[in-house]
Amino acid sequence: MPRGPLGRGLLQVLLLLLLLPPPALPGAPEGPGAAEEPGSAWLWRGLQRLPERLKAAGALSRRYWALFSCRVWPGDCEEAEAAATPPGWSLPVLGQQYLEILATWYCSVQACCDTGDCRISNNYTGLDSDLSGRLHGQHLARELVLRTVKGYLEVPRPDKALALSFHGWSGTGKNFVARMLAENLYRDGQRSACVRMLIATIHFPHPKYVDLYKEQLMAQIRETQQRCRQTLFIFDEAEKLHPELLELLGPHLERRAPGDARAGPPRSIFVFLSNLGGNVINELVLEWLQAGRAREEITAEQLEPQLRAEVAASTDSGFGASRLVKENLIDAFVPFLPLEFGHVRLCARDAFLSQGLAYTEEALDSIARLMVYVPKEGQRFSAQGCKSVSQRIHYFLP
Numbered sequence: 387m388p389r390g391p392l393g394r395g396l397l398q399v400l401l402l403l404l405l406l407p408p409p410a411l412p413g414a415p416e417g418p419g420a421a422e423e424p425g426s427a428w429l430w431r432g433l434q435r436l437p438e439r440l441k442a443a444g445a446l447s448r449r450y451w452a453l454f455s456c457r458v459w460p461g462d463c464e465e466a467e468a469a470a471t472p473p474g475w476s477l478p479v480l481g482q483q484y485l486e487i488l489a490t491w492y493c494s495v496q497a498c499c500d501t502g503d504c505r506i507s508n509n510y511t512g513l514d515s516d517l518s519g520r521l522h523g524q525h526l527a528r529e530l531v532l533r534t535v536k537g538y539l540e541v542p543r544p545d546k547a548l549a550l551s552f553h554g555w556s557g558t559g560k561n562f563v564a565r566m567l568a569e570n571l572y573r574d575g576q577r578s579a580c581v582r583m584l585i586a587t588i589h590f591p592h593p594k595y596v597d598l599y600k601e602q603l604m605a606q607i608r609e610t611q612q613r614c615r616q617t618l619f620i621f622d623e624a625e626k627l628h629p630e631l632l633e634l635l636g637p638h639l640e641r642r643a644p645g646d647a648r649a650g651p652p653r654s655i656f657v658f659l660s661n662l663g664g665n666v667i668n669e670l671v672l673e674w675l676q677a678g679r680a681r682e683e684i685t686a687e688q689l690e691p692q693l694r695a696e697v698a699a700s701t702d703s704g705f706g707a708s709r710l711v712k713e714n715l716i717d718a719f720v721p722f723l724p725l726e727f728g729h730v731r732l733c734a735r736d737a738f739l740s741q742g743l744a745y746t747e748e749a750l751d752s753i754a755r756l757m758v759y760v761p762k763e764g765q766r767f768s769a770q771g772c773k774s775v776s777q778r779i780h781y782f783l784p
């Protein structure tokens with residue numbers, strides 16, 4: 387409800403009214419002789435001081451507003467803090483109490499806040515429309531992600547976390563889908579305090595610090611789960627995660643014993659992104675196309691066993707050998723298929739549209755032709771998928 391501009395405006399006015407310092411009554415005697423002042427004079431003096439007063443009240447209410455919205459929508463915090471913090475400004479105790487009461491009231495109406503629940507949107511319509519409209523060439527991922535995520539979030543009492551593993555070449559949309567999940571499950575998207583995106587080579591780059599990373603990862607998972615009743619953890623470059631970090635994740639993905647409340651929040655989604663198994667997916671799609679069949683006819687049942695076997699057999703990464711794979715802690719292996727010329731064109735079209743730019747069919751062709759296609763004979767698949775297509779459109783403005 388009061389999340390739109392109107393709701394916010396109303397709240398702001400409410401805050402202003404509540405927090406205005408009580409006006410000094412113009413009729414109150416201010417000293418000996420004040421009582422003799424003619425009525426018109428004190429009214430005049432009061433009017434003269436009005437702009438000054440309003441200004442002070444305005445600054446005050448902005449500050450209160452910043453603190454209030456910080457408390458209720460932690461995602462907005464940094465901006466709000468930066469927007470209105472005059473140096474040396476401190477909040478009167480009375481104001482703080484008002485704020486507390488107001489935030490509590492607001493949260494009780496919204497059924498939210500401490501847990502961050504008011505920021506959970508779980509917009510399946512939005513997820514469906516993003517997966518169908520903005521993701522190209524991935525009928526299996528679209529179907530699997532929507533079905534598993536929706537199914538999981540609608541179970542009243544899930545007894546485990548949901549673990550999804552996305553596989554495919556770079557540029558095929560793994561990251562894109564992970565972001566769609568964040569954006570449609572949380573109002574603040576990736577900025578949400580309930581979402582953690584961890585990239586192996588950025589957050590855990592040096593094997594010699596693995597002990598430190600383990601502590602950090604544990605703490606991050608714990609804190610996020612304490613804060614939110616529904617959490618989303620995304621591990622990018624999962625094939626590069628240290629085996630000990632993967633080991634650490636095991637207990638979080640295991641099934642909880644009935645009645646065991648130890649594991650904290652009822653819902654966690656873990657998503658692993660990797661290029662493992664990309665080749666096996668591509669070979670299968672290639673064979674399929676060479677046999678003259680449509681890629682949309684490939685079913686998850688045909689692809690998943692081979693993908694799972696390939697991932698488990700991969701020796702150049704800890705992921706396949708980890709408990710997550712060996713002990714079937716991954717709920718779904720989601721294949722991202724290699725993209726063809728027509729898909730790259732669609733990515734280029736989306737890039738033009740999202741920036742509000744006009745495009746021509748020739749421009750789309752030219753951009754799609756810039757990609758390298760493999761295998762050598764046939765040249766069916768874009769080796770980089772749709773990667774960096776959006777940066778290339780500027781050379782082709784009509």
Ligand SMILES: *[C@@H]1O[C@H](CO)[C@@H](O)[C@H](O)[C@H]1NC(C)=O
Nearest residue numbers: 507509510511512513515516
């Ligand atoms: C869900 O997403 C759709 C499509 O993006 C959007 O139109 C709709 O307003 C969203 N609903 C909510 C409740 O946010």
